[in-house]
Amino acid sequence: MIVIIDQGASDHQIARVEQVLKDRGYQVHRSDGSQQTVLGAVGSPESPVDPRDLEMLEGVREVHRVQRSFKLVDRACQPEGSVIDVAGVRIGGDEFTVIAGPCAVESREQMLRAAREVKSGGAHILRGGAFKPRTGPYSFQGLEDEGLKYLREAGDSQKLPVVTEVIDAKDVDLVGRHADMLQVGARAMQNFRLLTALGKSSKPVLLKRGMAATLEEFLLAAEYIVANGNPRVVLCERGVRTFEPWTRNTLDLSAIPVLKKLTHLPILVDPSHATGVRDYVAPMARAAAAAGADGIIIEVHPEPDQALCDGAQSLDAEQFGALMADLRIIAPAVHRRMSVAPRSLTRTLESPLFERAVLIGVGLMGGSLALALREINAVGTLVGVDVASERAAIESAGVVDKFFTVEEMAEALDGADLVVLASPVESIVETIGKIAPLLKPGALLTDLGSTKQAICKAAERLAGKVAFVGGHPMAGSERRGAAHANPLLFQDAAWALCPVGDIPSQILDSWRSIIERIGAHPFDLDAQRHDHLAAAVSHVPHLVAVALANSVGRLGEQDPMAGQLAASGFRDVTRTASSPYRLWRGILGSNQDAISQRLKAFRQALDEIEAALGSDERLDQELSEAARHRLGMRQDGLGLLQAEAEIIVRVEDRPGALSLITTALAHAQINIRDIQILKVRQDEDGVLRLAFADRGLAQQAAEVLRAAGQEVRVPG
Ligand code: PEP
Ligand code: MN
Numbered sequence: 102m103i104v105i106i107d108q109g110a111s112d113h114q115i116a117r118v119e120q121v122l123k124d125r126g127y128q129v130h131r132s133d134g135s136q137q138t139v140l141g142a143v144g145s146p147e148s149p150v151d152p153r154d155l156e157m158l159e160g161v162r163e164v165h166r167v168q169r170s171f172k173l174v175d176r177a178c179q180p181e182g183s184v185i186d187v188a189g190v191r192i193g194g195d196e197f198t199v200i201a202g203p204c205a206v207e208s209r210e211q212m213l214r215a216a217r218e219v220k221s222g223g224a225h226i227l228r229g230g231a232f233k234p235r236t237g238p239y240s241f242q243g244l245e246d247e248g249l250k251y252l253r254e255a256g257d258s259q260k261l262p263v264v265t266e267v268i269d270a271k272d273v274d275l276v277g278r279h280a281d282m283l284q285v286g287a288r289a290m291q292n293f294r295l296l297t298a299l300g301k302s303s304k305p306v307l308l309k310r311g312m313a314a315t316l317e318e319f320l321l322a323a324e325y326i327v328a329n330g331n332p333r334v335v336l337c338e339r340g341v342r343t344f345e346p347w348t349r350n351t352l353d354l355s356a357i358p359v360l361k362k363l364t365h366l367p368i369l370v371d372p373s374h375a376t377g378v379r380d381y382v383a384p385m386a387r388a389a390a391a392a393g394a395d396g397i398i399i400e401v402h403p404e405p406d407q408a409l410c411d412g413a414q415s416l417d418a419e420q421f422g423a424l425m426a427d428l429r430i431i432a433p434a435v436h437r438r439m440s441v442a443p444r445s446l447t448r449t450l451e452s453p454l455f456e457r458a459v460l461i462g463v464g465l466m467g468g469s470l471a472l473a474l475r476e477i478n479a480v481g482t483l484v485g486v487d488v489a490s491e492r493a494a495i496e497s498a499g500v501v502d503k504f505f506t507v508e509e510m511a512e513a514l515d516g517a518d519l520v521v522l523a524s525p526v527e528s529i530v531e532t533i534g535k536i537a538p539l540l541k542p543g544a545l546l547t548d549l550g551s552t553k554q555a556i557c558k559a560a561e562r563l564a565g566k567v568a569f570v571g572g573h574p575m576a577g578s579e580r581r582g583a584a585h586a587n588p589l590l591f592q593d594a595a596w597a598l599c600p601v602g603d604i605p606s607q608i609l610d611s612w613r614s615i616i617e618r619i620g621a622h623p624f625d626l627d628a629q630r631h632d633h634l635a636a637a638v639s640h641v642p643h644l645v646a647v648a649l650a651n652s653v654g655r656l657g658e659q660d661p662m663a664g665q666l667a668a669s670g671f672r673d674v675t676r677t678a679s680s681p682y683r684l685w686r687g688i689l690g691s692n693q694d695a696i697s698q699r700l701k702a703f704r705q706a707l708d709e710i711e712a713a714l715g716s717d718e719r720l721d722q723e724l725s726e727a728a729r730h731r732l733g734m735r736q737d738g739l740g741l742l743q744a745e746a747e748i749i750v751r752v753e754d755r756p757g758a759l760s761l762i763t764t765a766l767a768h769a770q771i772n773i774r775d776i777q778i779l780k781v782r783q784d785e786d787g788v789l790r791l792a793f794a795d796r797g798l799a800q801q802a803a804e805v806l807r808a809a810g811q812e813v814r815v816p817g
Contacts, residue, residue, distance in 0.1 A: 102166055103139060103165045103178055104118060105137060105163045110138070117159075118140060122140065126148075141172055152166055176365045195436060200224065200307075201401045202215050202228035202229045203410075204230055206248035206249075206251050212252055215229070215401065218403060218418035223441055228264050234289065235410075240410070264281065266284040270297070285306060285309060288311070291311060300326045305335065308334055310341070310356070312339075316359060337368070339370075340352045349375070349378070367395040370389035374414070387428065393435060400416070401418065454615065459485075460484070464583060465577075468585075469588060473590070479618070484504075520540065525684070527687035552688060552692040565602075570600045574594050574595075574616075593774075596622060597623075598623050598625050598626070599625070649671075653675075747816065748793075753786055766806070
């Protein structure tokens with residue numbers, strides 16, 4: 102019986118209804134959805150309650166007698182679909198979840214590699230059987246306990262939850278200690294002892310459909326688990342036996358919409374066991390996504406041809422990657438989100454290059470560097486130093502192993518062989534003076550400041566004692582603080598290095614290789630030249646933006662139309678004027694000489710333009726020269742990427758035009774690095790500039806888009 106509770110009912114009223122049902126001998130399962138609360142009353146008491154009596158109780162909206170044999174898994178019992186959490190990964194709702202990995206755990210190495218490969222393909226959960234229910238007694242039966250350990254280690258190594266099969270009720274505890282989700286195989290779907298034991302487990306269950314089970318029997322098997330106390334069940338359609346021998350089973354895709362109607366439990370599809378043939382796996386996986394499945398479970402093996410079990414139906418990493426690219430296109434088309442695990446740095450070091458690294462300043466930059474250093478295994482212990490008031494924020498962000506306040510500097514620096522000054526640029530010179538006597542001889546000292554001359558000059562006094570390499574990674578974020586630290590912050594950033602004095606090449610090479618491993622591009626630059634160029638390309642342009650914003654802003658105070666007329670061109674050139682000025686103050690203050698020089702040059706350029714105003718010819722000269730310079734420059738935001746790595750695409754003015762372009766590239770697994778709309782006018786086509794990691798990819802992208810009927814130009 103299903104009792105639907107009134108929206109305004111009080112807890113007291115609901116409790117009373119529950120009590121009435123229990124008194125009559127029903128078991129009551131309460132489900133609180135965001136829209137409504139429903140009580141499911143199950144059991145067959147001797148004197149069943151008359152639904153009309155229940156409807157008289159306060160707080161009850163309606164009562165339905167359930168004619169179906171399954172009750173708790175009935176959608177009527179919970180109109181909103183359930184969302185099952187598997188160690189942080191959600192199955193159900195608007196999510197499309199992918200479980201991937203080999204059929205069986207075969208060895209530690211095989212699992213570690215499989216985990217790495219499925220993670221990089223974008224899987225959310227790792228699979229692998231340790232107990233294998235094989236049709237014949239002579240086939241490989243699984244590594245059992247040992248396999249569970251390899252599976253766990255492999256999942257942990259890639260931060261993936263793991264699912265594995267349990268074939269006997271007596272193993273539920275053992276397997277539950279190692280796995281995040283317990284699988285019931287097709288052959289065990291009606292092992293009622295096992296289902297009952299899983300009902301008492303605290304782990305979510307992946308229940309596969311028996312190869313000759315009707316949907317009713319399938320749901321009754323799920324009902325066993327839920328009725329015994331475990332509501333976290335995910336169904337899996339994996340094909341049923343038919344007369345057709347060309348596939349291992351026949352995938353019953355119509356089970357998806359039918360089950361969606363009958364039950365609130367999420368439904369996955371296993372295209373591997375359904376077809377048994379590698380070539381048929383991807384088409385059926387795509388079809389499952391399109392038909393509304395909540396995800397797939399799929400067999401992926403590092404070397405399918407060597408697999409001890411089900412190799413013929415296993416995909417390799419590349420085939421899996423291609424399928425995932427397709428699924429990423431299909432999922433949103435059927436209103437599903439396919440969460441993409443954050444990318445991680447994969448160029449890990451065998452052993453740390455530095456024993457103890459100290460970051461002085463653990464804000465966004467310092468915190469991000471700490472995370473990146475840890476991900477690539479570059480340092481043994483990571484120590485952070487900052488003001489005491491930041492302690493809580495830094496500790497809760499978990500970016501360093503140990504925290505010390507600036508007052509505890511001596512203790513923090515004790516034994517450090519790498520010290521990174523990551524505090525705001527204006528404080529670095531002073532810090533160098535303070536820490537100089539505390540540094541371990543031979544240590545590497547570096548910084549992340551945006552200007553280099555004053556810092557490198559202050560570091561000259563350290564010559565012969567420690568190795569100082571000034572550094573400036575050209576990366577940043579609108580966000581502040583360790584809480585927003587991101588190990589990928591330095592991806593593709595140019596990273597200027599200014600070594601001071603003679604530095605042992607081994608130390609410099611270590612630091613360079615670390616910078617490369619965290620995804621950035623190091624290059625040497627003399628400090629004076631660095632600051633002069635930074636003034637020219639960054640500091641003065643910012644001041645020009647400030648001057649323009651001020652002059653137009655002040656004009657606007659007299660004539661409000663000024664603000665109205667300021668269109669996208671004005672917004673483009675003044676964009677940096679609204680960035681956090683406190684940061685800029687420190688940068689500008691530390692580069693005054695170079696900025697003055699560049700401002701003079703800029704004033705001169707303005708004077709020349711003013712003088713040219715009266716003459717068409719001179720004005721033409723100025724304008725055409727500027728266009729030439731501008732076109733010859735690297736595009737903003739691309740760091741060291743070459744200008745050649747871009748293409749220009751025309752975009753028609755109609756809904757979905759942009760998605761055709763991005764979808765075609767996604768399908769070809771080509772990553773867009775940067776995207777910019779060059780021209781948009783109402784009712785007129787736009788022009789899109791797309792940038793790619795290198796020239797080869799840009800060419801490939803152009804071919805893909807042309808084949809898809811787009812008009813593409815490759816500049817240069
Ligand atoms: C498996 O997932 O490895 C498996 C044995 O599947 P099924 O129980 O669906 O045959
Ligand atoms: Mn298998």
